[in-house]
Amino acid sequence: MTPPVPERFALFLDFDGTLVDITDRPDGVLVADGLQSIIEKVVDRADGAVAVVTGRKVADVDTFLAMPIAAAGMHGLERRPKPGAGIDHAPPPEEIATLRDRIQAWDGLGDGVSMEDKGAGLAIHYRAAPGREDEVKAQMKDWAEDLQTLHLIHGKMVVEAKGKGFDKGVAVDAFMENPPFAGRTPIFIGDDTTDEDGMRAAQAAGGFGIKVGEGETCAKYRLPDVPSVHDWLRNIAEGLS
Numbered sequence: 001m002t003p004p005v006p007e008r009f010a011l012f013l014d015f016d017g018t019l020v021d022i023t024d025r026p027d028g029v030l031v032a033d034g035l036q037s038i039i040e041k042v043v044d045r046a047d048g049a050v051a052v053v054t055g056r057k058v059a060d061v062d063t064f065l066a067m068p069i070a071a072a073g074m075h076g077l078e079r080r081p082k083p084g085a086g087i088d089h090a091p092p093p094e095e096i097a098t099l100r101d102r103i104q105a106w107d108g109l110g111d112g113v114s115m116e117d118k119g120a121g122l123a124i125h126y127r128a129a130p131g132r133e134d135e136v137k138a139q140m141k142d143w144a145e146d147l148q149t150l151h152l153i154h155g156k157m158v159v160e161a162k163g164k165g166f167d168k169g170v171a172v173d174a175f176m177e178n179p180p181f182a183g184r185t186p187i188f189i190g191d192d193t194t195d196e197d198g199m200r201a202a203q204a205a206g207g208f209g210i211k212v213g214e215g216e217t218c219a220k221y222r223l224p225d226v227p228s229v230h231d232w233l234r235n236i237a238e239g240l241s
Helices: 035-045 058-065 095-104 130-144 168-176 193-204 226-237
Strands: 009-013 050-053 070-073 078-080 114-117 122-125 150-155 158-163 185-190 208-212 221-223
Touching: 009 168, 035 050, 035 058, 035 226, 050 168, 058 070, 058 078, 070 168, 078 168, 095 114, 095 122, 095 130, 095 150, 095 158, 122 130, 130 150, 130 158, 150 193, 168 185, 168 193, 185 193, 193 208, 208 226, 221 226
Parallel strands: 009 050, 009 185, 050 070, 185 208, 208 221
Antiparallel strands: 070 078, 114 122, 122 158, 150 158
């Protein structure tokens, strides 16, 4: 069933696995030709109520999309309420430094496993070594067990540590409190387990979620892959949905 589009909608878009295909390296993604133009038209139709909500830093979104857009990065640790505004940063927990030292001292880095230092958060990627998933998860769980201010997030081929109290649902709620998002029907679209918080927040506010790809979800609707997301957005941009 094709996801509907309410007359007055607010749209929240995950990045990896939703707007772009997941690649072996986080910096290796390719943005499809014309995607920026489609998003710009959707933003115009929504009177500006469109935001990217991602585990990446907001600066990464800016680099890849090369267009002004509201955004929440690092699962809500960063938030830019509207294009051109400054980025609000949550302070990093002190225990992040302890975890960073433990990861850097690990002889398991390499061979397809890498650390991404986001400042307020740390991520271990194993996209290039999917066979090491259990090893990475167990190691991160062990390192974080005595770090009570940190929370582990398990995404697709990544385990990330950040401060407690932040997730994509919290980011959606913050956007929905102010114009141009306030008073609109929220739609959250994403592919990963970390996106479920955003979908639940959208549904609690009278909207709905859209799951991209396979897997269990709380979402009411589903699209099969990234190209189908582009087609759905194109229909919105052209006023066909």
